[in-house]
Amino acid sequence: MPTRADAGDSGVLVLAATPIGRVSDAPPRLSEELATADVIAAEDTRRLKRLTTDLGVTIAGRVVSYFEGNESGRTPQLLEWLLAGERVLLVTDAGMPSVSDPGYRLVAACVEAGVHVTAVPGPSAVLTALAVSGLPVDRFCFEGFLPRKSGERSRRLASLAAEERTMVFFEAPHRTLVALEAMRDAFGPGRPAAVCRELTKTHEEVRRGGLGELVEWAGEGIRGEITIVVQGEEVGAASVASDPDSLRAAVAELEAEGVTRKDAIVEVAKAAGLPKREVYDVVHKSESK
CATH class of the missing domain: 3.30.950.10 (Tetrapyrrole methylase, C-terminal domain)
Incomplete structure (x- = not known):
């Protein structure tokens, strides 16, 4: 792995957030970075072209693809360009790179090699x-x-x-x-x-x-x-007692709130730590009497 010392002053990796919906949501700095980057690594080069057209931006740098299928193989090449002093802009189809999108491997490689990493903040689903x-x-x-x-x-x-x-x-x-x-x-x-x-x-x-x-x-x-x-589990959420009367009462209470019986049984069984079938049997046996 090459290091910063091997290549002198390194370039900068810029992670750029792109719109998740409306193009008008693009941060103003995105257009500047697209126009001035030495290299643009794009998850989908066709989407990049549509984005730059919509933004009225002319790309002067090189454009390469960087997606899940070639991320491992392309990372060393991008790192080499960064160590040579180039400014590399990473964009994905929508949102922030590295968040369920390509980017983590390149960021990790840059951190290890001492290359500066920054970001253009913006849209995030x-x-x-x-x-x-x-x-x-x-x-x-x-x-x-x-x-x-x-x-x-x-x-x-x-x-x-x-x-x-x-x-x-x-x-x-x-x-x-x-x-x-x-x-x-x-x-x-x-x-x-x-x-x-x-x-x-x-x-x-x-x-x-x-x-x-x-x-x-x-x-x-x-x-x-x-x-x-x-929503997460509520802290100190009350459990349901496992005796038949308590189970029937808990199911009835949920039904009164508009929950279907099937879903009420599932929820009560979970709260009581019991199999769904056991709660089902308790509720329906009482009705058959």
């Missing part, structure tokens, strides 16, 4: 969704995309069941329903959440409610870019 969700923002964590395989997805969410911070997830529209279903099963149908769709775009929509309610809404079909925000 994570912070935008968190801010508009209406959920607690004093402490939060970003969990990115959930695993695609159901077993891995369930295990990941089970590990977050006791997480007290508000959680932010990215999800593809065609997997949003199964993701919400898995969250409902892991966190309970009454856990407050928000599904943020097409943030800052013309058809922006923020749907808020319990996870059980959001599952029903998502069953109608979802399109667009999706960010999901889920």
Whole structure:
């Protein structure tokens, strides 16, 4: 690995946030950096061309692709240019590089080699969704995309069941329903959440409610870019006693609040630390008497 001492004064890596929706949201400094960078590393060069056209910017530097498929191989070349004193601008399709997008490997390599790294702050789907969700923002964590395989997805969410911070997830529209279903099963149908769709775009929509309610809404079909925000476990949340009378009363209380019986049983079972079937049997056996 070359070092700063090997190459004399190094250049600068600039991580530039790009609009997540409206081009007019682009920070003014973005246009300046695009016009003056020696090298622009873009996740999608075609999107870069559309962006610069919309911004009225003429690129003078070299443009190279930098995406998940070539990130490992391209990083050494970009680092070599940086060590030679060039200014490299890294842009992804939308939002801030390194946040569920290419960038981490290059930043880590620059830090190790002593190359200066800075950023053009700007649009972020994570912070935008968190801010508009209406959920607690004093402490939060970003969990990115959930695993695609159901077993891995369930295990990941089970590990977050006791997480007290508000959680932010990215999800593809065609997997949003199964993701919400898995969250409902892991966190309970009454856990407050928000599904943020097409943030800052013309058809922006923020749907808020319990996870059980959001599952029903998502069953109608979802399109667009999706960010999901889920409230963390409440500190000192009350558990439910496991005797039959307490279980029946807890289910009835949730039903009175508008929660479906199925979701109420799931939530009570989770709070009591019991299998769903056991709570189901307690509730329905009492009705059959």
